[in-house]
Amino acid sequence: MSGDLLKLTAADLAERLAAGEVSSVEATQAHLDRIAAVDGDVHAFLLVDTEGALAQAAEIDRRRASGAALHRLAGVPIAVKDVVATKGLPTTAGSRLLEGWVPPYDATLVTRLRGAGLPILGKTNMDEFAMGSSTEHSAFGPSHNPWDLERTPGGSGGGSAAAVAAFEAPLAIGTDTGGSIRQPGAVTGTVGVKPTYGGVSRYGLVALASSLDQAGPVTRTVLDAALLHELIGGCDPLDSTSIDAPMPDLIGSVCNADVRGLRVGVVRELGGEGYQAGVRARFDESVGLLSDAGAEVVEVSCPHFDYALAAYYLILPSEASSNLARFDAMRYGLRILPETGPDGGVPSAEDVMRATRATGFGDEAKRRIILGTYALSSGYYDAYYGSAQKVRTLIAGDFEQAFAQADVLVSPTAPTTAFRLGEKLDDPLAMYLNDVATIPANLAGVPGLSLPSGLADEDGLPAGFQILAPATADDRLYRVGGALETMLVDRWGGLLLDHAPVLAAAREVSA
């Protein structure tokens, strides 16, 4: 029974909950058991809130029993990336600096989750302050890819993707600054969506790069993503950059997915050199399927995408250097108290700040803070931050031109399948290249969805297919994603994840 519950999509589980065939407490307990069984290997979670999740589940079961009108996802448990503030639940953003900090408030999206009655299973692992593509920069140890525990589940939101891929949670929340939802989705065979910038409130997201960050759904199906996206999306007066307009119909777009007559643009610059052959092959197949289904496939060129990575690694560190300045040991989080100041006297506030930040930040965070501080410095600002902003404008222009020729753009999500833990840890540039195809969407603020396109022939690991749409046209992601998923699932005879290897711990438990 509990095995069945775990394999259900969120939409199917929701249906069973609504029909009274299963209670939220049962569903939540099943996932907590699963976490207990496999998370020792996967390490998707930094914190599991057994008590809180079960209490929320019991509450929603009571409300359902009393005949209250409930949200469609009511009772479906969810995992939340640890970069999102949860009132009363420690939130670390993967950093020692925030170890022990318990937010006194909920992020807006968490308020919506709680309001709709989704029990929060716990907080998922991530690269420190969402800086990385593998979770190896987490201060609390990496997560492991359920497809191959020796490999990374991507990052920064590897914990959320791994939790969903390992059936530890039917749904999860991720955040995507340069690909942190989509790239982990690609390498774990899950679905991840970065909404249009401003589509989901950023209030309560520990900020990495304010002009790039977006929260979004991490799921196993496109429909589940639409359900979660509609729940967490929409205008929030607490976020000035939030879009003050109704969201398009996302769920309807999945249910009526039809790509006939739709123009699908293949981005020439996202797919050549550096892309793994098996990833490329699965991508081409999917494009072929869309074409077969009646889409008009065109090739588009976005010449400035070649500069996206460089611009991104100036804008992100610049904003991050400022956003991370508040971690100074004065009000919350880690405090390292040196015995003496540099002159041998009583340490000053500045000495405490210096010692705390020197100890608390990991190497990648330090690297980016230094980069950003430099890029914003007087005398360098125009050459670095200023130029990067110009590139950003050019990339937005590329998108505009491309969307004049195509309704959606497509590319492989990540150039490769999951890489081995440690493989790129000492080579930041190689690590950064994982996000080469996902970064342009963040720079331009347009939405993107990644769904599994199959297994690469070389290594039998999942590859991802990325769909990009114009800003505020998130419905197109779901229309194309829904159509492609239906055709792929048809071919595979089920979700790609059904082909994932059974986790060792799970085998022991069932044996």
Add this chain to the structure above:
Amino acid sequence: MISYVEAIEHFEPVIGLEVHVELGTASKMFCGCATTFGAEPNSQVCPTCLGLPGSLPVMNGAAVESAIRIGLALGCDIAGWCRFARKNYFYPDMPKNFQTSQYDEPIAFEGATDVVLADGETVRIEIERAHMEEDTGKSLHVGGATGRIHGASHSLVDYNRAGIPLVEIVTKPVIGPDAQAPEVARAYVAHLRELLLALGVSDVRMEQGSLRCDANVSLRPRSGGPDQPLGTRTETKNVNSLRSVERAVRHEICRQAELLLAGGSVTLETRHWHEDTGVTTPGRSKEQAEDYRYFPEPDLVPVAPSPQWVDHLRQTLPEPPGERRARLAAQWGFSELEMRDTVGAGALELVESTVACGASPQSARKWWLAELSRRARAEGVELADLPVSPQQVAELQGLVDGGRVNDQLARQVLDGVLAGEGSPEQVVTDRGLEVVSDDGALTAAVDQAIADHPDVAAKVRDGKIAASGALIGAVMKQLRGQADAARVRELVLQRLT
């Protein structure tokens, strides 16, 4: 130190003033927290103004409106589109370790305002910019001798002030006034206060820090001619009373002149003003000043006030202070000098309110400029902060006009009011200060005085009317001052002539 006269003989001073005004909005610049002054430390805070991880700012529309109105009142252009920027530096009273401010895109710029000096001369001060920003928290250094960080054992931080909206008004270099520079500096700040008060955007209480002034001073040698570049400037921080503005500028002119005359050079630096000793001491040197790494604040959307809105705000500006002064002077029949003194004493609003409560303009002026100004000076407080209201002053004058108290008694009544004993009427009753208006009692006292001083009475009878003063004095003494001296004189003369 050399004298001001000597300093001015050798050098031409150039000043520049940066005034921070705390807006009187009900809530903070970027969150909904209250802005009440003097509240329990850290009681008016939330995730946003504490800079907690994940919190975001939301613009206070009322603060933007105030900033635009200030800009318009200073004759500035209003930006059709402008952004906030982050000013990055580390300090424990900065919750985010950056201050959300405006950098190269101020909401208001390129204005001018006419300041009238004590001698009636008008000086035009050009305004470079007025921009919006948030205030920082407030550090309290404990255990040191002076309340300064040096020598303190620890520091406390109150974040109630963090995020309170500020408008910073920056002048262009003020070159013309020459030797009058200190007076001009003071008059400009007084003028700003008046203007801001009229706009109703701030309570502009310098002693509470809701108006803070930084004064830039530089000197140019007289020998260099008018086209020479400006000298190296110092920026004296937090000069927090009108008197201090004038004193600090004057001091800094003398200090720099002495330095330069001795062959030294002025260091580009910020300096601290010491109210008690009347000197400035060096703060941070600008050479080692931080690079603030300004960049546009990505958490806020640009401010783009519509031309229609700005026009509406322009049309609903209050009467400019200059015009208002002219109107009130005519209405009250004040001479130019009387008006200038009234404004100079910061008593214009007080006199206006007192007149509105029924006092004659001249009596209102006399109360505020004479007796009350004296008491404010003695207490070392601003006139407006004396614990007496225009309503009470008008009531007091009503008692005088009605003959119920004389001038001397009125001052005693005022003592009572200032001591918090209630309204003038109340004080008169409680202290029994009313003049004796019963002719029977007065006559008895007069007769007693005549009986006590027969020699004086004889002189008066002989036609030496001036001698009656001694008898009147005796009566007043007998009645402990509680009599109308004029009536006493009448009665004395009636009896003896």
